[in-house]
Amino acid sequence: MTAKISVGGAGVATLSICLAVLPPAIGTAAAQASTNGPATTGAVVFGKWCGDCHGRADGPGTRALERRYGNSEPGSLEQRIDLTPEFVEYVARHGLGFMPPFRKTEISDSELKAVADYLSQKQK
Numbered sequence: 001m002t003a004k005i006s007v008g009g010a011g012v013a014t015l016s017i018c019l020a021v022l023p024p025a026i027g028t029a030a031a032q033a034s035t036n037g038p039a040t041t042g043a044v045v046f047g048k049w050c051g052d053c054h055g056r057a058d059g060p061g062t063r064a065l066e067r068r069y070g071n072s073e074p075g076s077l078e079q080r081i082d083l084t085p086e087f088v089e090y091v092a093r094h095g096l097g098f099m100p101p102f103r104k105t106e107i108s109d110s111e112l113k114a115v116a117d118y119l120s121q122k123q124k
Helices: 024-036 038-054 060-068 085-094 109-123
Strands: 002-007 013-018
Touching: 038 060, 038 109, 085 109
Parallel strands: none
Antiparallel strands: 002 013
16 A cells, blocks of 8 residues: 655655555464464564564574574574573663664563563473
């Protein structure tokens, strides 16, 4: 879907904004959030804040992690089996490499906990 904003006056400027459709996995997670409760909330928050870099095979975060680990670990965070909640929360709040830290005004403590639990669920 595309939204257009026009500004009148001597020079008419039009700004087109393309609204991307969520990838199927994220859309599915969002749809399940109402039926599965908090466990899926982590998937939804991950899709919103982390998915562009870490939720796609061609995402810069995924590619950076593949290089960092020499493909000994998956670059996709959702495929990792070695992530602990503490590590996920620390990296999200402090950043790592070119990944910026996320402030509490962007991802609340409860949302971050949900993401950390979501990404570390394979540890349980």
